[in-house]
Amino acid sequence: MTKSILTFVLAVTLLGCNNNKEKQQELILKTKELQLKEKEIELREKRLATEKADTTPVGLGQQATDNATPITAAVTKNSDKSKNRKLRYLYYSNGGLRAYFNDGSIIDCSRCNLTKENIQFLQNDTVEKPIQSYTIEKDGSLLVDGWKHEYPIVNKEENYEGWAMINYKWFVTY
Structure with missing residues (x-):
């Protein structure tokens, strides 16, 4: 204040x-x-x-490895829902974060930077309703709301926006 x-x-x-x-x-x-x-x-x-404090170690510092490592959910009131939903794709830009989960839901976090806390917040947020849904096409593209195609590819030349996670695999360290 x-x-x-x-x-x-x-x-x-x-x-x-x-x-x-x-x-x-x-x-x-x-x-x-x-x-x-x-x-x-x-x-x-x-x-x-x-929320209750999370005392479990989180391996977010190791996301640059080739293994697909989803973020572990913190212990919350709605931990049952967050255990069922895992982050599959993550897009970041100056406008915020866009999280694609394995259940086909999409959640936006406008004005969120690519930080560990914001990603954990998205992963554990079971209150906010998804704004859109998506399906994965045969060519690997994401069909959002049945009409818009998004193509998750790694663009190493840009560091201010792009796909941080594609199909559970991290491509960006933060």
Whole structure:
């Protein structure tokens, strides 16, 4: 809360010193973005406070191996549902994460970076309903909602977006 107040005071101070409208709008947008990020962090903290602590070792640091290693689910209230659903494909970009599970469901996490915590959050999130569904075609493409094809391939030239996991196999370290 104090961060948002300081950010707001800083933005107002800078706006008072400079009459350039473009810079003012940019500062206002940055202030709003910071406030949204703080709210998102607070919501995650509240959600984590209600969950039990996971004391099992998680092998996420070993995802670059050739073995398919799905992320182990943390112990939560709905652990039965999360045990049945495993992360099969994961797409990341500046816009967030898109998780494809083995039951054919797709969940988006907008504004989520490719971090261990965000991936565990997606894996353990049994409350959020899937936004779309997919099937795997014979050519290996993903048919989303029966009409859109997505082709999971590894593009090693791009490091800001791409497929982090394809068919349970990790291709990106984070």
